[in-house]
Amino acid sequence: MNEKPLERLNYHNGQRLEAADFKAEQDYHIRTKRWLNKSLYSAGIARGLDVRPIMEGPKKDTPFVAVGPGLALDHEGREIILLEEATVEVYSHAGTDESTVVGNYLVIEYAEETIAYEKGGCAVRAEGTSANKSTTNWGGPSRIQARVKFSWAPFVPHPGSNQIVLARVELAEGCKSVRQIDAGARRYIGAASAATVRQYALEGEREVAFIPKESFPPPKQGEEERKDVQVVGRVYFHVRGRQPNSVTLFLKGAEFSPLRYTEMGIHTHSSDVGVGQGANTDHASAIDQHKHSGTTLSAVNSTHAHSAFGFVSNSSYNGTIPPTPGDIPNLIASAFLPYPDGPMSINAPGSGNATFDAGTPPMMLRMVTTVGTSGPGGQTVPHIADMHERVGMEVRDDTGHGHTISGDTGDPSTLLPTRDLHTHPFSASINQYGVKSHARSGNPLTFVNNLQIAIDRVNKTIAIRDQIVDSVPGSQKPAWQLGLGDGTDNHPLANPAIDAVPIRLDFLPGVTFAEGQHVIEFSVGLRPDGEANGGKILYNLYVE
Numbered sequence: 001m002n003e004k005p006l007e008r009l010n011y012h013n014g015q016r017l018e019a020a021d022f023k024a025e026q027d028y029h030i031r032t033k034r035w036l037n038k039s040l041y042s043a044g045i046a047r048g049l050d051v052r053p054i055m056e057g058p059k060k061d062t063p064f065v066a067v068g069p070g071l072a073l074d075h076e077g078r079e080i081i082l083l084e085e086a087t088v089e090v091y092s093h094a095g096t097d098e099s100t101v102v103g104n105y106l107v108i109e110y111a112e113e114t115i116a117y118e119k120g121g122c123a124v125r126a127e128g129t130s131a132n133k134s135t136t137n138w139g140g141p142s143r144i145q146a147r148v149k150f151s152w153a154p155f156v157p158h159p160g161s162n163q164i165v166l167a168r169v170e171l172a173e174g175c176k177s178v179r180q181i182d183a184g185a186r187r188y189i190g191a192a193s194a195a196t197v198r199q200y201a202l203e204g205e206r207e208v209a210f211i212p213k214e215s216f217p218p219p220k221q222g223e224e225e226r227k228d229v230q231v232v233g234r235v236y237f238h239v240r241g242r243q244p245n246s247v248t249l250f251l252k253g254a255e256f257s258p259l260r261y262t263e264m265g266i267h268t269h270s271s272d273v274g275v276g277q278g279a280n281t282d283h284a285s286a287i288d289q290h291k292h293s294g295t296t297l298s299a300v301n302s303t304h305a306h307s308a309f310g311f312v313s314n315s316s317y318n319g320t321i322p323p324t325p326g327d328i329p330n331l332i333a334s335a336f337l338p339y340p341d342g343p344m345s346i347n348a349p350g351s352g353n354a355t356f357d358a359g360t361p362p363m364m365l366r367m368v369t370t371v372g373t374s375g376p377g378g379q380t381v382p383h384i385a386d387m388h389e390r391v392g393m394e395v396r397d398d399t400g401h402g403h404t405i406s407g408d409t410g411d412p413s414t415l416l417p418t419r420d421l422h423t424h425p426f427s428a429s430i431n432q433y434g435v436k437s438h439a440r441s442g443n444p445l446t447f448v449n450n451l452q453i454a455i456d457r458v459n460k461t462i463a464i465r466d467q468i469v470d471s472v473p474g475s476q477k478p479a480w481q482l483g484l485g486d487g488t489d490n491h492p493l494a495n496p497a498i499d500a501v502p503i504r505l506d507f508l509p510g511v512t513f514a515e516g517q518h519v520i521e522f523s524v525g526l527r528p529d530g531e532a533n534g535g536k537i538l539y540n541l542y543v544e
Contacts, residue, residue, distance in 0.1 A: 008025055038076060041191070065178060078110040106150065108164050190243050206233025215532055234521050236517060248542045249539060255535065255536065447486075451522060454520070480492060487533070
């Protein structure tokens with residue numbers, strides 16, 4: 001844009017001044033001030049200009065709003081000053097097609113008007129001129145009045161349009177009264193330096209869920225009571241420098257990762273097993289009454305014995321072992337026992353008995369024998385033979401015998417009465433292992449149903465839904481009117497074949513993105529059937 005140079009008057013004595021001179025002086029100061037305004041500040045509201053509904057306006061059944069005094073700057077740096085409260089009639093705009101967003105935006109812009117016309121002035125003829133020559137005309141408007149202009153726009157004006165949005169006005173049914181005034185569309189002045197304006201984009205995903213406490217097993221003794229589990233996805237962002245021109249959110253629904261239901265680390269379980277006493281029963285203390293009978297064995301002998309036959313000889317004995325009857329004359333044979341447990345008696349054939357006391361050296365077994373000895377008259381003389389001489393021994397059975405078991409075993413008089421059949425209760429418990437949180441039962445989480453969105457802790461779901469319904473094609477409107485998501489991928493929110501819808505957060509009622517931290521929260525409640533609800537949200541956020 002080409003602008004004329006800045007000029008101001010250079011006064012001197014005797015100078016003749018005309019209207020053009022004074023206009024040049026005014027133009028210098030006006031242009032300098034406006035350049036200063038647009039260089040230091042962005043276009044917007046500087047002070048006041050609040051909008052409120054009027055219950056009873058100048059016309060019956062016609063909606064009106066009142067705009068309070070205030071100051072705003074437009075894109076060219078011109079001051080828009082409203083000195084007194086003004087009354088404005090509300091006009092509604094109809095959309096041109098089904099995808100048009102219709103929003104009654106009240107805008108204000110700079111205007112000026114020439115007033116105080118002076119008529120009947122005279123012409124001053126310069127010296128030496130004739131009457132038919134051109135002369136300087138006298139008269140005309142003597143004042144230029146700065147004014148404001150109100151108008152209604154169906155869309156937010158372009159930033160360079162010099163129109164400043166004061167509010168978005170929504171009419172009630174029938175268009176005879178104001179339903180609500182949304183001040184969130186207002187724009188305030190800020191620092192115009194590009195170095196302080198921070199614009200950026202965020203991209204990410206958040207998981208949201210709501211699981212009712214009834215989905216978890218009843219608590220055991222000593223455990224905490226069950227609680228509902230709600231997972232809220234939050235997106236934090238910061239505005240730096242000045243209020244952004246736009247904050248736009250793109251959303252897309254996605255399936256909750258099925259990987260959550262297929263992976264589990266190795267773990268163990270410990271168990272406690274117990275057997276309790278049966279109700280109203282005693283422990284069994286004896287075997288029930290019974291008997292055993294024996295009928296195939298012989299009777300017991302009153303007395304019986306076993307005999308042992310032993311012999312000793314010197315090394316010259318060549319008889320048989322055991323000896324035959326022919327060898328007996330050469331032996332003294334007898335049963336024998338170890339001693340000093342004695343006394344011990346030994347019987348020798350043909351020579352009587354020999355008795356040995358316990359005084360004989362212990363553990364020495366000796367026998368009396370006639371082998372190899374003779375007396376004075378040539379008779380055989382018994383003598384003691386030690387074990388180093390040849391020894392033999394034989395155990396002989398006497399008559400056969402047997403044992404008989406007769407009668408019943410056990411004494412019935414000493415037995416306790418027979419017990420009735422009874423049972424013992426058996427209990428087992430599997431101890432918990434892993435983190436303390438319980439696993440729930442029910443269907444797996446998939447896609448979100450009726451997503452809720454809050455801006456700076458204030459739920460704005462209805463306003464966002466209405467904005468989306470106004471902007472999407474007619475085929476998608478019924479689905480969006482029911483809510484943000486229906487738990488399947490058929491809804492436009494999660495359908496991969498449908499593009500994400502831009503949501504202008506800065507257009508929402510009561511939302512102002514001043515400098516500082518802001519947060520967007522995604523959440524869900526129970527599904528319509530009372531089951532758990534949850535899924536994944538993909539988002540793009542643009543702060544410009």
